[in-house]
Amino acid sequence: MTEDTTKLNTSKLGTKEYWDNFYALEKDNFESNPDDTGECWFSDSNAEEKMVEFLFDNLNEYAIHDQSSMVDIGTGNGHLLFTLREEGFKGQLLGIDYSEKSVEFARSIAEENDVDVEFEVVDIFSESWDPKVVDVVLDKGTLDAIALSGLQYNDKPVVEIYPHAIDKLMTKGSVFLITSCNFTEKELESIILQNKSLKLWKKVDYPSFQFGGVKGSTICTLAFVKQS
Template identity: 65%
Template sequence: MEDTTKLNTSKLGTKEYWDDFYSLEKQNFEENPEDTGECWFADNDAEEKMVEFLLDNLGEYNIKEDSSMIDLGTGNGHLLFTLLEEGFKGEMIGVDYSEKSVEFAAEILKTKYSQNDNVTFATADIFNEQWAPGKFDVVLDKGTLDAIALSGIKFENNETVVDVYPKVIEKILGENSILLITSCNFTEEELIKIIETETLKKWKSVNYPIFEFGGVKGTTICSVAFLKSSAK
């Protein structure tokens, strides 16, 4: 049976593409401070649904108003800024391998949220074994696995970024903590296949509108929460 978690390579998986993309977005912002850039999956209200999910599950496991959070592939930082505006007040870190992305997000932070020191941004290669940002209560991924899966990068033993991804999550996720991931390239079943380990299991998923085509029902996007707990 064909492995549907293996995707073809694309320029969307390259650092050069995102450096160019965020250089332009930063330039647009400097010309018009109201233009904070594109919000990924806006057509599906994915960002709102991710924030709503965290609000609805406050008090569950390590989801709290002061939870420490890291946003993988933060882009323009929009998700973290929205969480900030919704009252989350813990340490929030946005990381991205595109320096231009981090520069852009940091400029938005300085311009629009200058009195806040809860949010920081940093350039990082999350697949570098030396990368050790610590443990977090909530790890966020809005389309980042989608993009990096298109890179074609291979590691030792011919492992892809998709193969290595759950190891990265386990390294930075604290006990009883949550990964909340949104994808348009992978179905919920594929995400479960990719991410689940002995200690990382599906907890809950977010509901999106269902469409039906040719007698097959599905959605164009999915958001799934995984819980890290001790191996049994």
Template identity: 60%
Template structure:
């Protein structure tokens, strides 16, 4: 049976594409400070639903308004800014391998006086260690990673290695909330669930039926780190 968790490579999985993309967004922002960049999955309301999910689960596991969080593949930082504007005020760190992304997000944070930190990093570098957090976020990042087709030094695909990165960043009982448009819920669980990282809850999106199969164009799943 074909492994549906493997995607064809695309320019959307290259660092060069994202450097060019965020360099342009930064230039647009410099000309118009109201233009803070594209909100990914806006058509599906994913960002608002992720924020709502966290608000509704305050007090469960390590989710609180003061919880520390790291956003993997933060892009323009839009998700962290939205969480900040909705009352979350713990330590926030946005990580991206595009230096242009980090420069742009930092510029927006400074302009808006948001207390959010950004850093450029290769999250698959074994020496990268930014500490542990209550909450790890991903909005489309695993999708982009899957399109890169890249592998680690030991020959494993970056997708296969992603759960270890998440585990490394999470405190015990911490939550990983991921949104994807390229993988189904069952595929995300297959890719990400480990002995220590267990699927916990999901966000519901409008569904459609095609060929007798029910599905949706996007999915979000929350995982919890256990012993």
């Protein structure tokens, strides 16, 4: 039997307490210095730029257009959505996070800079969560953090439930764009395609390295499309 490499060791990075404390501190820093809008995750790999670039490069493909409605799962400080608005996407942009402190911080940034982006506290694994469908769903590192939580719902690892949770946000033609640093392309693909209504569409290229005859990258971004 081969090892299931999609299972990660648990970490404090998978706990709500960690993120509440993290974003409470970032909010305090912002209140002292409004130019300090917090950390941009994966900035060393230019992941955010690549995600934004991907959306522009694929305008008018499936549900991607300049008026697309988008939801950013695990939005943190909302940096990705603020960048999308700044770069010219005009549709409704909503950031969701289970950390109240994250949402408070992101709202503070939006208010201070008069940016039309909305934020809500959401537990995507709650059975009562009944969101509106959108054109584009985004995830920049959130599945990574979820995978480190070790949580289970109905005796299933949270990573197995995740692809079906995001399905609530999607309709036929909706695009799911996800970036991960904890999973390889193949691992990420196998996780997301547990939802049989999705298909892999495109991959984003990153600089690669070769070690022991195996070629790889420290980060990956994949785009999926809902087929039905």
